[in-house]
Amino acid sequence: MINYHPDSQLLTSYVSGELMTSFSCAVAIHLEKCPSCRHKAESFIEQKACHAFQFEESNGDSSEFDGMLNAILSDDGIDTPPINYLKEMEIGGEQFTLPRALSKLSFGKASSIGKISRSRAKLDEGSVRTSLMHIEAGGKVPQHTHKGYELTLVLSGKFKDESGEYSEGDFIFLEGKHKHQPVSVNGCLCMTIVSDSLHFTQGINKLLNPIGTYIY
Amino acid sequence: MATATRLFANTHEYAKALPMTLKSPPQDLEQLLLDVALKRDKNAFSQLFKLFAPKIKHHAQSKLGSQDAANDIVQETMTNVWRKAHLFNPNKGAVNTWVYTIMRNVTFDALRKIQSNREDVVSEDIWPLIDIETVKPMEEDHLSTNLLMKHINELSPEQQAVVKGIYFSGISQEQLAIHLDLPLGTVKSRLRLAMAKLKAIGAHL
Numbered sequence: 001m002i003n004y005h006p007d008s009q010l011l012t013s014y015v016s017g018e019l020m021t022s023f024s025c026a027v028a029i030h031l032e033k034c035p036s037c038r039h040k041a042e043s044f045i046e047q048k049a050c051h052a053f054q055f056e057e058s059n060g061d062s063s064e065f066d067g068m069l070n071a072i073l074s075d076d077g078i079d080t081p082p083i084n085y086l087k088e089m090e091i092g093g094e095q096f097t098l099p100r101a102l103s104k105l106s107f108g109k110a111s112s113i114g115k116i117s118r119s120r121a122k123l124d125e126g127s128v129r130t131s132l133m134h135i136e137a138g139g140k141v142p143q144h145t146h147k148g149y150e151l152t153l154v155l156s157g158k159f160k161d162e163s164g165e166y167s168e169g170d171f172i173f174l175e176g177k178h179k180h181q182p183v184s185v186n187g188c189l190c191m192t193i194v195s196d197s198l199h200f201t202q203g204i205n206k207l208l209n210p211i212g213t214y215i216y
Numbered sequence: 217m218a219t220a221t222r223l224f225a226n227t228h229e230y231a232k233a234l235p236m237t238l239k240s241p242p243q244d245l246e247q248l249l250l251d252v253a254l255k256r257d258k259n260a261f262s263q264l265f266k267l268f269a270p271k272i273k274h275h276a277q278s279k280l281g282s283q284d285a286a287n288d289i290v291q292e293t294m295t296n297v298w299r300k301a302h303l304f305n306p307n308k309g310a311v312n313t314w315v316y317t318i319m320r321n322v323t324f325d326a327l328r329k330i331q332s333n334r335e336d337v338v339s340e341d342i343w344p345l346i347d348i349e350t351v352k353p354m355e356e357d358h359l360s361t362n363l364l365m366k367h368i369n370e371l372s373p374e375q376q377a378v379v380k381g382i383y384f385s386g387i388s389q390e391q392l393a394i395h396l397d398l399p400l401g402t403v404k405s406r407l408r409l410a411m412a413k414l415k416a417i418g419a420h421l
């Protein structure tokens with residue numbers, strides 16, 4: 001049972017393609033596991049599409065595109081349905097098949113401390129760092145504080161902290177000053193996105209693709 | 217036998233949400249896109265192109281700022297519509313939404329490239345265009361799909377339309393009969409003949 005979900009604002013930005021890659025992947029993985037959010041996202045995208053493509057009586061002049069149209073039509077080939085290969089990954093001595101959204105990302109070599117192993121995704125998102133975190137059965141993440149925000153998405157297994165228990169698909173977004181101490185009795189694999197940037201941007205803007213926000 | 221009402225059930229609902237000034241109702245868009253998918257109809261594509269290209273440019277310009285970058289988005293999005301039309305499944309959503317999805321993916325990859333200079337295309341993994349079964353690494357599968365496509369392309373255009381409609385667009389034989397304006401029996405026999413021919417030329421089905 002999934003108890004923690006991305007909020008509607010996050011889902012809307014997700015369907016519009018405005019989130020940075022790390023958050024887009026995390027929301028995609030949650031949706032794969034969560035029918036109710038999937039349903040919501042579908043209605044959001046219908047609204048977005050409806051808004052982007054309102055065809056009025058007078059459909060302006062499209063002659064500037066004539067050359068483009070001819071170029072497209074001159075090649076009669078079609079694309080075969082893509083085949084998605086899932087990525088296999090070993091972390092913390094266990095073998096995992098990663099969700100489809102992560103299948104083309106590259107990850108660094110895992111580093112371990114005690115029962116905690118982390119492998120960083122190579123995403124170039126500045127102060128925003130994305131990684132896979134594996135907690136071996138009985139493992140404890142030492143108590144820590146975040147200044148920015150932290151997203152934890154459970155990919156498999158369970159963990160708990162002072163505020164509750166989390167299982168596969170749970171999307172736990174924490175921001176501002178908070179302390180917690182995750183513990184996993186039987187082991188788990190999570191995707192985490194952490195920002196400890198001192199330059200705070202408020203609200204949803206901090207999760208958006210910086211180029212997109214820059215231009216707006 | 218399916219009726220046109222059932223076939224268009226979801227687009228009717230969708231139409232309610234659209235403004236009254238709508239010139240091209242979603243049913244027409246769907247017919248046009250299916251004509252592109254099943255018959256490679258250039259005239260149908262041109263009509264879709266003229267409707268969508270200016271809107272896509274407007275949207276892309278607000279995202280990317282420059283005219284040139286916006287034109288690239290229009291070109292890539294509409295090329296995808298032309299080359300992937302057979303992957304559109306009218307039972308899964310409206311044409312508007314499908315084109316939006318393609319435009320969003322193309323724009324996302326373009327922004328990502330500007331931002332981090334990365335050439336890898338991840339949008340297709342985040343927002344897959346079709347629900348395909350994901351497979352674990354095995355080169356053979358990829359090869360056999362390419363081979364199958366080669367065989368399908370050897371069929372007559374009429375047979376291709378039936379095979380692509382049933383296996384790629386995922387519509388029913390009844391729906392296909394309505395779209396191609398053929399009796400159901402003809403669709404069924406064309407499909408049977410096409411499958412027999414595929415087997416005969418050595419396709420693994």
Ligand SMILES: [Zn+2]
Binds near residue numbers: 030037
């Ligand atoms: Zn959810």
